[in-house]
Every structure is written in C-alpha cells, then in structure tokens.
Amino acid sequence: MKLQHHLGGIENLGPVNLETRVFVEPWEQRIFGIHTAMMAESAHLADALPAYSIKDLPTTFKSDWTWASLRTGAEDMHPFEYFKYRYYEKWLGGIAQFFVDSGYISAPELEKKSAFYRAQPNAALPDRPSAPIAAQINAYLQQGDSGYxxxxxxxxxxxxxxxxxxxxxxxxxxxxxxxxxxxxxxxxxxxxxxxxxxxxxxxxxxxxxxxxxxxxxxxxxxxxxxxxxxxxxxxxxxxxxxxxxxx
Missing domain, CATH: 2.30.30.50 (SH3 type barrels.)
Structure with missing residues (x-):
C-alpha cells in the first residue's frame, strides 16, 4: 500500500504527536510482548542467522511471523481505519486477524474470549510461557535474526x-x-x-x-x-x- 508506509510529507493528517513514552497504556506492553513471543517462535528462524532450534521448541505455533507480517496487517487496513486507531491498536488488530486467518482461533471464539475479559478484566490470564519458550524469547531478544x-x-x-x-x-x-x-x-x-x-x-x-x-x-x-x-x-x-x- 503506497499510502500507509512511511507517511512523511503527507499534508493535513493533523497535529504531530509529541508523546515520548514508548508505552502509554499498560496493555500496550502486553501487545508488544505477544508480538515478541510470536517472533521468537516463528518457523522462519530455523533458517535464520543465527540458527535457532525451532524444531525442538514445544510450541503449537508453526507459522512465520516477522516484522513484515505485522506491517502487512497494518498496511492492509482501510485508510480510514488506519488513521483512526492508535499505534498498538493497529498491532492488536493485525495480530488478531492473523490468528483467525491462520486457523489458530475462530472469529466467534475470539469474540467470546474478548467479551469474557471485558466483563471480567481481573480474571486470570493464560499461563506464562514454558521454560524452553521463555529461554527462546530471551535468546531472540538478545540475538535477533539477520538478513545479511x-x-x-x-x-x-x-x-x-x-x-x-x-x-x-x-x-x-x-x-x-x-x-x-x-x-x-x-x-x-x-x-x-x-x-x-x-x-x-x-x-x-x-x-x-x-x-x-x-x-x-x-x-x-x-x-x-x-x-x-x-x-x-x-x-x-x-x-x-x-x-x-x-x-
């Protein structure tokens, strides 16, 4: 999409947001964490530099998920929707649609879970990652992967x-x-x-x-x-x- 990639120079988009905080709301940190966990478990890391032991990772996530996946979801949004939502709201929308499109969860199931947590915001969240997955996430945060x-x-x-x-x-x-x-x-x-x-x-x-x-x-x-x-x-x-x- 030509319009929504690097918007420098487009007029009449409203005042510049001078917010300097990385995360404005606590939930934004969780969205970033979900994205990071998906990156660390992405199937493409089996052929990345450095190499990761993806085949031995005890995860049900078997897809490729990269920064390109995240940006594709945002750039695929209708422009009116893109400009309406906050930064991490776009992330959330793209990630949620990816899980639905990939068959990890159905749209009705996602709506049911969303309604549950809206009604009970203090309800217990799913378990934290297992030790091997947590170690993989930490390794990915430190080493990343290279396109060189x-x-x-x-x-x-x-x-x-x-x-x-x-x-x-x-x-x-x-x-x-x-x-x-x-x-x-x-x-x-x-x-x-x-x-x-x-x-x-x-x-x-x-x-x-x-x-x-x-x-x-x-x-x-x-x-x-x-x-x-x-x-x-x-x-x-x-x-x-x-x-x-x-x-």
Whole structure:
C-alpha cells in the first residue's frame, strides 16, 4: 500500500504527536510482548542467522511471523481505519486477524474470549510461557535474526552516483517510503554485503538478497523549499530494487 508506509510529507493528517513514552497504556506492553513471543517462535528462524532450534521448541505455533507480517496487517487496513486507531491498536488488530486467518482461533471464539475479559478484566490470564519458550524469547531478544548474505555480484551503483527512486505498483507490503517515489538523490554509502527481507514483496521488487544503499536527498527536492528547512539532507536506506539510474 503506497499510502500507509512511511507517511512523511503527507499534508493535513493533523497535529504531530509529541508523546515520548514508548508505552502509554499498560496493555500496550502486553501487545508488544505477544508480538515478541510470536517472533521468537516463528518457523522462519530455523533458517535464520543465527540458527535457532525451532524444531525442538514445544510450541503449537508453526507459522512465520516477522516484522513484515505485522506491517502487512497494518498496511492492509482501510485508510480510514488506519488513521483512526492508535499505534498498538493497529498491532492488536493485525495480530488478531492473523490468528483467525491462520486457523489458530475462530472469529466467534475470539469474540467470546474478548467479551469474557471485558466483563471480567481481573480474571486470570493464560499461563506464562514454558521454560524452553521463555529461554527462546530471551535468546531472540538478545540475538535477533539477520538478513545479511555474502554478495554474489557487485552493486549496480557506487557512492556519488546520482539516482532516481522507482515507483513500483502498490502491493500488500513495501519497504519504499511513499514520499521518496520518483525523487532524485545521490548514493552516499554502499553497505557491504547483500541483504534479504523477511518476505518477498512480489511486484514491489524485494526477493533475493541484494545490495542496500544509503541515499541522500535534499529536503527541498522532496517537500519543496517552502516546506523545508534550508541546507537539510534526508538519508534513507533503500534496497537496490527501488534504485534506478537518473536520466
């Protein structure tokens, strides 16, 4: 979805939220915890760097769940709904829909459980993770997983090259900020190695490992001189699929 990925520069979205707290409400911490536990139990970690013993993990969760999964759920929301809900409310909606779509729980079952806890907010919650799962979560929080790969070809561009950013068709999930589409910048850094993403984005262009660049843009070229502070440079890390030679 072009509209809901990196909203910089879109006008009339209302005042900027200057809240500095990571979690505003206690329930937001639990949503973050659920997402983290899902990441730590994700089936894709069997082939990740570093490797995790997913096959031996005593969990009934057998799906892939990554940051891409979370963002796809948010970007798939109707724009009116997306702008209406708070940050972690979007997380909750995406996670809940994932469990329903994946068959872990039915929509009626989820509604029944939700109604139960709304009526009895002090009721006991499900058991905490078992010791092996808790250890896996702690390991994942410390080590994460990496999309780095040894390169199999040279990058197409070098530092100092003038480039134009592509404008691929809208897909379920993208890593291209909407405000950079069709903009011109200069390659500032070519990162060593190649990098993959959690999922293939199809027509968007992300799939096999590829070079990633840090590209510098004059802020006035993005938002116009009347809406930019002078002498301001915007930097963005972009996959090579989004980078084209400037004409």
């Amino acid at each position: 790969h040894e390169p199999d070809r040279a990058p197409r561009f070098a530092a100092g090259d003038k480039v134009r950013i592509a404008d691929p068709e809208a897909v379920d999930h993208t890593r291209l900020p909407g405000y950079l589409r069709n903009k011109t910048g200069v390659v500032d850094v070519v990162y060593p190695g190649s990098f993959s993403y959690f999922v293939s984005t199809g027509a968007d262009g992300i799939g096999k490992p590829m070079p990633v660049y840090r590209i510098a843009f004059d802020a006035a070229d993005i938002w116009g001189s009347g809406k930019s502070e002078p002498n301001t440079t915007i930097y963005a890390d972009l996959y090579e699929a989004y980078v084209q030679a400037a004409n």
